Amino acid sequence: MKICMIGTGYVGLVSGVCFSDLGNDVVCVDKDLNKIENLKKGISPIYEPGLSELIKKNYKIGRLKFSTNLKDSVIKSDIIFICVGTPTKKKTNAADLSQVFDVSKKISRFIKSKFKIIITKSTVPVTTGDIIEKIISKGKSKKLFSVVSNPEFLREGEAIRDFIYPDRIVIGTDSSRSNKILKNLYSPLISKGAKYINTTRRASELIKYASNSFLATKITFINEIANLCEKININVEDISIGMGLDKRIGSRFLRAGPAYGGSCFPKDTKAIVNTAEKFKINLSLVKSVIKSNEKRSLLLLNKLIEILKGKIKNKNICFLGVTFKANTDDMRDSSALAMIPSLAKKGAKINYYDPTGEKNVFKKIKNVTFINNIKSAIHNSDLVIIHTEWNDFKSINFKSLIKKKNFIVYDMRNIYSPLKMKKAKIKYFGIGR
Ligand code: UGA
Numbered sequence: 001m002k003i004c005m006i007g008t009g010y011v012g013l014v015s016g017v018c019f020s021d022l023g024n025d026v027v028c029v030d031k032d033l034n035k036i037e038n039l040k041k042g043i044s045p046i047y048e049p050g051l052s053e054l055i056k057k058n059y060k061i062g063r064l065k066f067s068t069n070l071k072d073s074v075i076k077s078d079i080i081f082i083c084v085g086t087p088t089k090k091k092t093n094a095a096d097l098s099q100v101f102d103v104s105k106k107i108s109r110f111i112k113s114k115f116k117i118i119i120t121k122s123t124v125p126v127t128t129g130d131i132i133e134k135i136i137s138k139g140k141s142k143k144l145f146s147v148v149s150n151p152e153f154l155r156e157g158e159a160i161r162d163f164i165y166p167d168r169i170v171i172g173t174d175s176s177r178s179n180k181i182l183k184n185l186y187s188p189l190i191s192k193g194a195k196y197i198n199t200t201r202r203a204s205e206l207i208k209y210a211s212n213s214f215l216a217t218k219i220t221f222i223n224e225i226a227n228l229c230e231k232i233n234i235n236v237e238d239i240s241i242g243m244g245l246d247k248r249i250g251s252r253f254l255r256a257g258p259a260y261g262g263s264c265f266p267k268d269t270k271a272i273v274n275t276a277e278k279f280k281i282n283l284s285l286v287k288s289v290i291k292s293n294e295k296r297s298l299l300l301l302n303k304l305i306e307i308l309k310g311k312i313k314n315k316n317i318c319f320l321g322v323t324f325k326a327n328t329d330d331m332r333d334s335s336a337l338a339m340i341p342s343l344a345k346k347g348a349k350i351n352y353y354d355p356t357g358e359k360n361v362f363k364k365i366k367n368v369t370f371i372n373n374i375k376s377a378i379h380n381s382d383l384v385i386i387h388t389e390w391n392d393f394k395s396i397n398f399k400s401l402i403k404k405k406n407f408i409v410y411d412m413r414n415i416y417s418p419l420k421m422k423k424a425k426i427k428y429f430g431i432g433r
């Protein structure tokens with residue numbers, strides 16, 4: 001299959017590289033020349049385990065190409081994936097679809113005589129496919145193209161595995177021709193056990209938002225239960241295990257922690273509420289999930305102040321990990337963005353270490369310093385905060401690395417055993433226990 005991915009952001013690049021690895025001819029297009037030049041050299045714009053290796057391998061074989069030429073790339077392809085960004089619009093909760101529509105107009109110009117499938121892989125609100133179809137159909141026969149929804153369910157940091165072993169592949173189209181072609185495209189994954197479902201385009205668009213909103217709800221639910229556990233001396237891990245064993249509930253995404261972040265859950269929960277409002281439907285549950293999550297960073301900040309008995313000024317606080325979760329360099333909506341500046345403002349001296357390096361966003365903040373190794377970062381700490389669950393943070397010998405006697409560990413990912421910490425005489429706090 002000849003495939004064109006438009007947009008080399010997270011979704012487009014990972015999917016494009018994986019499609020080429022499955023044996024397809026893929027061209028990844030982006031208007032950012034610098035990004036394209038770097039990709040040709042095998043330099044990935046994002047941190048994703050295993051991605052650079054696959055880029056280099058498939059580029060060398062010639063199955064994977066990078067280009068800024070949208071026209072040529074669309075003309076030569078049978079399947080075109082739209083993978084541009086759909087950020088939250090400023091001052092509203094709606095998804096900004098300007099890039100999607102802009103690309104659709106361009107694609108429309110290059111559909112001449114050969115049938116093409118145009119697929120939205122970007123997360124787009126229900127009915128976006130209908131608008132794209134209208135844009136593309138201007139002045140041409142509908143027999144020449146088909147607009148399909150095929151949402152992605154990749155997690156940052158696990159994206160390649162999620163692509164190869166997806167739980168499901170959702171194809172939203174009522175065109176049997178397109179469905180047949182796409183089933184064939186995905187056949188290597190289907191033969192490995194992935195479920196393939198064909199729905200209407202609108203249903204497919206909503207499946208993506210409903211899935212992300214449900215997962216955000218599940219996390220927020222366990223986070224609120226964790227708040228209760230802290231008050232009544234129960235370990236929330238026991239609750240997660242006890243609930244998760246019920247097959248109707250399932251154990252995944254029941255890990256209590258800081259507020260959920262990233263480029264998807266915060267944006268998509270807001271966008272689904274906005275879409276529902278357009279249809280005069282009140283998604284009150286999702287609304288309260290958004291509120292609860294937004295308040296969570298302040299809640300943990302207050303807990304932190306309580307742990308330090310209100311004495312923040314001149315305290316040496318070390319953050320281990322600042323991204324929104326482990327195995328990514330993504331800072332978007334990370335709860336560290338709310339916590340670090342606020343603690344620095346209160347006079348704390350903050351060191352942070354992250355395996356993905358220094359973050360621009362903290363460069364200008366007084367008293368916030370990046371240290372490029374765990375040992376030096378925590379050496380002088382009064383309080384160590386484990387903010388993300390990188391493997392690097394899972395077996396730290398705090399006692400031998402921290403020079404102060406009465407240091408405290410606040411483990412926001414519940415990595416360590418409270419019992420073992422107690423035995424080691426380390427002052428330790430977790431989430432919901
Ligand atoms: C999420 C979804 O999991 C993917 O299926 C989806 O494709 C993607 O959004 C998207 O729409 O593009 P991602 O944002 O990469 O993936 O990250 P997750 O692993 O889902 O984590 C999101 C947030 O929830 C993180 O802050 C993480 O720390 C938090 N989380 C996750 C918890 O606090 N507890 C959990 O049990 C799981």
